[in-house]
Amino acid sequence: xxxYLSEGSPQGxxxxxxxxxxxxxxxxxxxxxxxxxxxxxxxPRVPALHLDSGTFLFSPNAIxxxxxxxxxKEHTDLTSQWLEWEATELQPAVSTALYGHVVQGKxxxxxxxxxxxxxxxxxxxxxxxxTPYLTGxxxxxxxxxxxxxxxxxxxxxxxxxxxxQALRSWFRIMNLLEPCRNAVESVLTPxxxxxxxxxxxxxxxxxxxxxxxxxx
Amino acid sequence: xxxxAGLGPEAEELVLLEKSLGLTKGNKYGVQGERKxxxxxxxxxxxxxxxxxxxxxxxxxxxxxxxxxxxAEEKAxxxxxxxxxxxxxxxxxxxxxxxxxxxxLNLYLEDKVYLARNNFTxxxxxxxYGLHHIIIDLTVQEKEKYLNVSRWFNHIQHYPGxxxxxxxxxxMKNRLFTNA
Numbered sequence: 001x002x003x004y005l006s007e008g009s010p011q012g013x014x015x016x017x018x019x020x021x022x023x024x025x026x027x028x029x030x031x032x033x034x035x036x037x038x039x040x041x042x043x044p045r046v047p048a049l050h051l052d053s054g055t056f057l058f059s060p061n062a063i064x065x066x067x068x069x070x071x072x073k074e075h076t077d078l079t080s081q082w083l084e085w086e087a088t089e090l091q092p093a094v095s096t097a098l099y100g101h102v103v104q105g106k107x108x109x110x111x112x113x114x115x116x117x118x119x120x121x122x123x124x125x126x127x128x129x130x131t132p133y134l135t136g137x138x139x140x141x142x143x144x145x146x147x148x149x150x151x152x153x154x155x156x157x158x159x160x161x162x163x164x165q166a167l168r169s170w171f172r173i174m175n176l177l178e179p180c181r182n183a184v185e186s187v188l189t190p191x192x193x194x195x196x197x198x199x200x201x202x203x204x205x206x207x208x209x210x211x212x213x214x215x216x
Numbered sequence: 217x218x219x220x221a222g223l224g225p226e227a228e229e230l231v232l233l234e235k236s237l238g239l240t241k242g243n244k245y246g247v248q249g250e251r252k253x254x255x256x257x258x259x260x261x262x263x264x265x266x267x268x269x270x271x272x273x274x275x276x277x278x279x280x281x282x283x284x285x286x287x288a289e290e291k292a293x294x295x296x297x298x299x300x301x302x303x304x305x306x307x308x309x310x311x312x313x314x315x316x317x318x319x320x321l322n323l324y325l326e327d328k329v330y331l332a333r334n335n336f337t338x339x340x341x342x343x344x345y346g347l348h349h350i351i352i353d354l355t356v357q358e359k360e361k362y363l364n365v366s367r368w369f370n371h372i373q374h375y376p377g378x379x380x381x382x383x384x385x386x387x388m389k390n391r392l393f394t395n396a
Contacts, residue, residue, distance in 0.1 A: 039323070040320055040323035040324040040326075041320050042316045042319055042320055043316065051289060053289060055289060055293065057292055057293070057296055058296070059295075059296040059299050059300065061295070061296075061299055062292045062293070062295045062296035062299060063292070065291070065292055065295050066288060066289070066291075066292035069288035069291055069292060070288050075291075075295075077264055077269060077272070077273050080266075080268065080269040080272050080273075080295075081264055081265060081266055081269040083295075083299075084265075084266035084267075084268050084269050084299070084302060085265070085266060087299050087302065087303050088251060088253070088266070088302055088303060088306075089249075089251075
């Protein structure tokens with residue numbers, strides 16, 4: 001199977017990390033951010049996975065789930081719930097924050113403000129559990145997906161306020177996992193979040209501002 | 217679709233899904249947040265939030281796991297269209313968004329009977345419920361333009377137990393427009 005990736009696509013991190021964590025063997029193909037890979041889609045969507053059967057998967061979360069399924073890890077109610085929450089709540093908030101930071105030049109606190117509510121939600125869930133990861137004792141597809149979405153805005157745990165203790169330590173553990181470190185090295189250059197600029201500028205504004213930023 | 221006071225349209229869809237799955241002991245749903253995401257309280261357990269998550273749970277409860285896909289590939293395809301359903305179709309769509317959704321689906325369904333190729337799955341059911349309010353407003357000419365979507369939609373609405381009280385949408389058997 002071929003995994004199509006483009007420079008600076010924030011979603012590239014999660015599929016690479018998921019491939020690493022699940023041991024999926026993929027052939028990487030680098031394409032431009034506006035590369036038209038999936039034949040039936042009007043708007044280019046990268047990353048995309050082209051299976052040997054001819055099927056295209058264009059949703060990064062479905063690609064991550066597929067890798068874990070191949071490794072024999074079925075999804076549970078809890079992993080489904082985190083992935084759906086990530087797609088409907090976290091991603092729109094992070095896109096707004098990242099756009100504000102990279103394209104509009106907003107700084108630290110202002111950027112975090114846009115995702116404050118979602119960060120607090122993850123922190124609460126981790127606090128109410130006794131396990132180190134979101135769904136249990138070992139990292140699951142949910143941990144990989146959430147970590148990868150947060151990484152471009154957070155980079156390291158030090159920008160998180162002290163009161164989000166549980167989120168800080170989870171994020172630190174995730175950053176140290178080998179598949180996550182490898183994915184960062186493969187997707188990012190020393191330019192840091194600037195990497196995502198060209199990609200974000202090409203996104204239609206409507207999809208970036210679909211969510212009202214959190215006010216608290 | 218009649219929307220009960222306080223319940224979002226997504227919770228209404230879950231009620232339809234329960235019936236189509238043959239689950240007779242109806243669940244009670246709450247809603248959460250600005251998006252009015254449905255919430256299901258499980259007996260003595262934690263609650264579940266989100267249309268796709270709860271729908272997947274109901275399918276397992278009804279012991280109809282084949283609706284979630286049989287192979288890893290089919291499972292991923294089903295999850296992908298469920299995600300598409302909650303991220304692309306749940307939001308208020310502009311005319312242009314709707315056009316792109318229909319165009320993409322039409323091309324995708326060109327060589328397929330169902331969203332997961334030859335097998336009827338949960339993705340077809342939720343996509344049918346989600347698209348009903350869009351398809352109902354299409355003109356005869358638009359229905360011809362998106363011929364594969366029309367064929368698929370008509371197929372699903374005739375699938376036993378799926379449509380229930382939703383209005384049946386008429387599709388012409390013969391083409392009226394030569395250039396559609």
